[in-house]
Amino acid sequence: MDSPQRIIVLAEDDEGHATLILRNLKRGGLDHGVVHLREGPAVLDAFWRKPGAVGPVALLLDINLPGMDGIGVLRELKSRPETMKVPVVILTTTDDASEVERCYRLGAAAYITKPVEYEAFSEVIQRLAAFLKIIHLPEGEVAG
Amino acid sequence: MIAPPSRWPSEPLVLLAEDDEGHATLIQRNLRRGGLRNRIVHLRNGDEVLDCIRRRHGSGGALVLLLDIHMPRGDGIEVLRALKSTRDTADVPVVMLTTSSDPDEVDLCYSLGCSFYIAKSVDYAVFSECVQRLGALLGHVQLPWKRIRLPGPS
Numbered sequence: 001m002d003s004p005q006r007i008i009v010l011a012e013d014d015e016g017h018a019t020l021i022l023r024n025l026k027r028g029g030l031d032h033g034v035v036h037l038r039e040g041p042a043v044l045d046a047f048w049r050k051p052g053a054v055g056p057v058a059l060l061l062d063i064n065l066p067g068m069d070g071i072g073v074l075r076e077l078k079s080r081p082e083t084m085k086v087p088v089v090i091l092t093t094t095d096d097a098s099e100v101e102r103c104y105r106l107g108a109a110a111y112i113t114k115p116v117e118y119e120a121f122s123e124v125i126q127r128l129a130a131f132l133k134i135i136h137l138p139e140g141e142v143a144g
Numbered sequence: 145m146i147a148p149p150s151r152w153p154s155e156p157l158v159l160l161a162e163d164d165e166g167h168a169t170l171i172q173r174n175l176r177r178g179g180l181r182n183r184i185v186h187l188r189n190g191d192e193v194l195d196c197i198r199r200r201h202g203s204g205g206a207l208v209l210l211l212d213i214h215m216p217r218g219d220g221i222e223v224l225r226a227l228k229s230t231r232d233t234a235d236v237p238v239v240m241l242t243t244s245s246d247p248d249e250v251d252l253c254y255s256l257g258c259s260f261y262i263a264k265s266v267d268y269a270v271f272s273e274c275v276q277r278l279g280a281l282l283g284h285v286q287l288p289w290k291r292i293r294l295p296g297p298s
Binding site: 084087097100101104107109112113130133 | 234235237245247250251254255257260261262263273274277281285286287288
């Protein structure tokens with residue numbers, strides 16, 4: 001189990017979804033700090049910040065993001081040795097089979113389709129939070 | 145796990161690679177308690193796991209692997225490395241489920257491409273709870289389906 005000060009990034013440009021996700025991560029008991037970012041390039045900046053800094057330990061990633069979409073972000077993170085270990089959970093509205101396969105092929109840890117109904121969406125996020133609490137995450141990488 | 149698209153050959157499978165019978169029983173019971181309904185196939189060594197995945201995934205079936213590290217005939221690290229370095233099986237999600245919580249081992253598994261790493265607690269109640277949470281989440285995870293040619297109207 002991880003210490004509370006370690007950071008997880010939520011990449012989500014829809015404010016309604018972000019509010020719901022943040023609220024239910026908390027309800028699910030997640031005690032990591034969560035940083036909410038709204039654009040692809042900002043996500044890469046957060047992970048590649050500055051030499052010597054400890055980076056975030058995991059990423060919850062929407063696919064439709066301005067600037068650079070989630071597929072691009074995933075590809076970039078997984079292609080750099082200093083961030084290839086970061087587990088990336090795709091959280092998106094599409095359930096297209098070829099998109100799912102593409103994300104796993106690029107190295108996504110898990111692919112979750114956002115349920116349309118509010119209650120079901122909340123429930124999934126709480127289960128995700130409860131799960132994230134009990135796994136071991138890689139050590140926050142020293143950004144290069 | 146989400147049901148397969150219509151006309152896909154089969155439903156997603158959970159492979160449990162675990163040589164300790166007591167652990168295997170406990171894991172299966174608690175995945176069910178967590179709400180997982182998919183078929184669980186219990187395998188006991190590394191060679192069996194690779195054979196099963198090559199056959200199954202090659203034929204278009206979706207699966208997720210829950211992988212112990214300490215196993216005879218191909219330990220979990222070797223199995224993970226073999227799967228992730230082979231194009232046809234690199235997309236299979238692998239959850240490590242093991243007694244070690246050594247940070248170097250955790251880092252190694254993530255750099256080889258595991259999805260998540262869970263350390264088995266020696267405390268029975270804690271271990272059960274962890275596996276239930278895994279089962280509860282897996283029911284919502286979409287798995288990769290191979291793009292294979294399906295028999296259609298000719």
